[in-house]
Ligand SMILES: [Ca+2]
């Protein structure tokens with residue numbers, strides 16, 4: 001029997017007061033649901049003015065047909081990336097009040113990934129005349145990151161405000177990961193936490209759902225894993241077999257599974273020995289299998305289930321019914337987890353299933369509005 005070295009800390013039942021790490025994210029299910037109840041009054045005038053200044057740098061753009069150098073613009077509340085030749089627009093603030101991008105509001109949270117996608121796709125892009133010019137979409141990983149790092153494509157700052165962390169700039173816990181805030185803060189209330197393009201609170205305040213544009217593709221996972229040298233096979237009954245010692249399990253439902261000692265049985269069937277853990281009633285855990293070199297597998301995760309075999313033995317099965325399931329990204333950390341050093345524009349977590357509804361907000365992007373003919 002050969003031992004398998006786990007490469008991830010195994011996670012636990014969602015804890016109400018997790019001193020959670022940025023990668024864990026399980027505390028999203030705890031607390032903060034009441035924050036949306038204490039929204040500040042809307043200051044649309046101030047918001048609109050600020051947004052317009054950022055969007056166009058020219059309040060007449062789009063209306064003056066004689067302006068030869070007109071560029072595409074963004075609707076009120078969105079900022080162009082980059083301003084000089086917008087590739088896309090992004091909400092300047094975490095979404096609040098349904099689908100709006102406004103300063104001074106409590107961010108929408110407790111939505112699933114699917115709900116965030118639908119909310120963005122239902123939000124009209126409206127031009128200065130009030131005409132609908134299209135609809136928004138949930139920010140993709142590339143869009144979200146470039147809006148934060150200030151450089152479209154490769155490169156950019158590590159933090160919205162620069163390349164060095166500044167404690168207190170964004171709405172995050174302190175350097176020891178002890179919360180400074182006990183609830184979500186109004187959007188845009190940290191004046192230093194703004195990117196070069198004018199997007200506020202990408203780091204901190206609410207976590208944000210972001211679309212990685214990937215879904216479960218079992219064949220692609222096996223091909224990539226094989227190419228990377230992993231020995232992993234699936235039996236006729238979907239049970240997984242391996243002589244590989246470099247795989248790890250990532251929990252899917254927010255269940256604590258510390259205490260597992262994974263090992264490969266004699267025939268190579270992947271099995272976890274559950275010791276000193278509290279199994280859920282059905283002893284069925286749905287999650288992902290990942291390899292330690294996951295980045296080289298292009299962040300593909302294999303959908304697997306742990307199935308109780310009795311005697312505290314859990315077998316790993318491929319969960320083929322999840323083929324095509326959307327992956328999710330979660331970015332930016334939150335007021336209750338992460339630090340100024342740990343939470344960068346480039347950090348990304350993929351651990352939540354698309355149906356998870358915790359303390360995660362979102363922001364939308366859109367195509368720019370073309371200049372008037
Ligand atoms: Ca970039």
Ligand SMILES: [Ca+2]
Pocket residue numbers: 094201202203204205206207208332333
């Ligand atoms: Ca945020």
